[in-house]
Amino acid sequence: MKKQSGFTLIELVIVVVILGFLAVTAIPKFLDLTDQAKQANIEGMAGGFATAVSLARAQWEAEARPTDTSDRNVVDYDGTFVLLTTQNTTSGIRAGYIVSSVSGINSGETLVTGFSDANCLDIINSILQQPPRATSSITTLNDVNSTDYYVTNSGSGADALCHYFLKETLNKNASGEFVEPSGTITEVGNSFTYKPATSEVVVYINI
Known part of the structure; x- marks a missing residue:
């Protein structure tokens, strides 16, 4: 009858050491890949958004700057009628960008009255063919798997901005819930902003 033999203590120690070494080297790389994925997500979304804004403006120009019965700038963008900015050279607002x-x-x-985070949410849902799940409510944001982006706005007139935050990069409270960006919000999480006065889109990477 053959004698059965198992692992010796020294062999087990060596295996544990090797596994520990692999974990120490692999985990940082995995975390780095996660951060890279979050960065690629926001950059890709911002790029598609900026392209769509430019296409809507180009279509409006190609159609000889159509207006509605209230003399507002509008255009049928891929089946969705969108409202565009009204030019104000004094304040620096250019005409033809979606609001x-x-x-x-x-x-x-x-961009002086009536422009709010609801506009910003409406913009991303109207301008993209397959918009991300987005909300301007922090309560809705904390519902499991309900949204991917948090939307808010700041400023007015030529300084009006829409802020689009990638949910998974926002800060959390002690209860593990996402909290609204505060302070210098462009330093919170990964986000991009849209400035309707000039169509400027800027990406901010903090994660």
């Missing part, structure tokens, strides 16, 4: 869908918020073309 909402006509069937949605239907205001804010001067």
